[in-house]
Amino acid sequence: MISIHCTLVGFRHHAWRGTQLEERLARAIGQEVVLMRDRENHRNPEAAIACIDSEVVAYVNNDDCHRIAAYLDATEYGLLYGVITAADAHSCRCHAEMEVDKEIYIEPLMSDGRYDEWDEAWSHIPIARLGDDELRQDMLQRHVLAQLSHHTAASDNLCRDIERYMQGMRYDLSGEASQTRRTIADRLLASGDEQLAEYGRRMDVAITEMGNNEVCADIAHHITRRLAQSAGVADALRHIGGIDRHEMEQALKAMPHGLHDEYRLSVADFVSRAYYLQIPRRILRRFVSAELLLDRLVHADAADGANEEIRLAAIEYISRANPYITPGWLSRADALWSDIIEQYALRLTRLNGAKDTRFNARFVCQVMGRLIDLGIYDDAVSQAEYGRRMALNGRDMRSSINRALIDDEETRRAIGMMVERYR
Structure with missing residues (x-):
């Protein structure tokens, strides 16, 4: 016989x-628990419920479902019997331990055939x-697993x-990431080292919170702010070929489980749904990329005529700083700005309340600050007449050019790489 474990939430x-929940959880340790597949759960096809005294009291945490479902399917009657070994009344979760005859091979998380068909078609x-950030997170999870294999x-x-891994682990919604989180937490809990076990307990709490509203809203913000403005999306847009917005919409509507409609209604609700569906990483990335690209295409179609006027207005605004271009950049600054x-x-084109501008003058000031740092403009530009003429909301340009204001390090780096191409 061997023991297997899971978290109940x-x-x-x-x-x-109800009002006696915390008291019941406090008395739960030692009680018998029975697990069974929840075949009617349409959000998670591998969901499992937990019963105590013949009452449904909880369900198996999402990151444990794939493994527990495999053991349930291997039993004659589709049931696992165990006992509650730990309970946390504050976070409303319990740990359960079940004894099984032998360890079974857990198949890697397989893609729903409909996802594969969608991925191939599009x-x-x-x-x-x-x-x-994503590459660093991928490296960290592999590195942590490698270290735990030897230490x-x-x-x-x-x-x-x-x-570091725990700080960013919530932003990967894929099925593979779900399995990796569970594997790391289990190895930490089984390490025999109290400090590592404490990390395992903290990971357990973080994993059980993955589907709650606050976490989903944070991940949605990450998608619509950080990823949407990343250099990776801009680069993908340049390689989009002949795809127009209508074809992109057609592709997204063909995604299984109505995920496109859910994304358009609420990105946070989409995040919750995607987490429970455990979609393979490659397919999830193509879908999210397509949604972000669709935003760009819709915006471009809606503002195609106005964009040229905005571009010309921005160029005029920028040209006021021409007297402060450093000598080595006089012949290259215009091409760089283009x-x-x-x-x-x-x-x-995203306005921000700046007076007398039809474009995002604050972003221009942020870029100008970066170009001053990189030696394209003399620092005096921010204190000269140009700086006063570029005032935003009554402030001079010195207060507008906060050189840390560019939203993310990736944008700062991308602009630095553009500058290097012109050196």
Whole structure:
């Protein structure tokens, strides 16, 4: 016999909900629990419920479902019997331990055939490349797993890497990431080292919170703000070929489970749905890329005529600083700005309350601050007449050019790379 473990959540939604919930959870340790597949759950096809005293009291946490479903399917009657070994009344979750005859092979998370068909049909939609944050997170999870394979005691380096991994682990909604989170948490809990086990307990709490409203809203903000403005999406837009907005909409509406409609109604609700569906990473990335590209195409169609006027107004605004271009850049500054305006056209047209401008003058000031740092303009530009003429909301340009104001490091780096191409 071997023991397997899982986390039970959702007590607020079932038979124990109400004023006595915390008291019941406090008495739960040692009680027998029975697990069974929830075949009627349309959000998660591998969902499982937990019963105590013949009442449905909770469900198995999403990141445990794939593994527990495999053991349930291997039993004669589709039931697992276990006991509650730990309970946290504050976060309303319990740990359950079940004994099974033998360990079974857990198949890797397989793609729903409908996802594969969609991915094949729309393979010509470009996938936005990973930004530095996503690549760093991928490296961290692999590195933590590698260290835990060889070390069962805490070290400064391992603890630092676990902390960094946990900071960003929520932003990967894929099925593969769900399995990796569970694997890392289980290895930490089983390490025998109290410091690592504490990290495992913290990960358990974070995993059980993945589907709640606050976390979903944070991930939605990450998609619609950071990813939407990333250099990867801009690069994908340049390689979109002959796809127009109507073809993109057709592709997205063909995505299984009505995910396109859910995304358009509420990105946060889409995040919750996608997390429970455990969609393979490649397909999820193509879908999200397509949604972000559709936003760009819709915006371009709606503002095609106005964009040229905005572009010309921005160029005139920028040209006021020409007397302050450093000597080595006199012949190259216009071409550099043309590239910047083309790549960040969507951000340039997003107004921000600046007076007497039809475009995002604040973003222009942010870029100007970056170009001052890189030696394209003399720093005196911000204190001269140009700086006063570019005042935003009554402030001079010095207060407008906060050189840390560019929203993300990826944009700062992308502009730096453009400058390098012209050196």
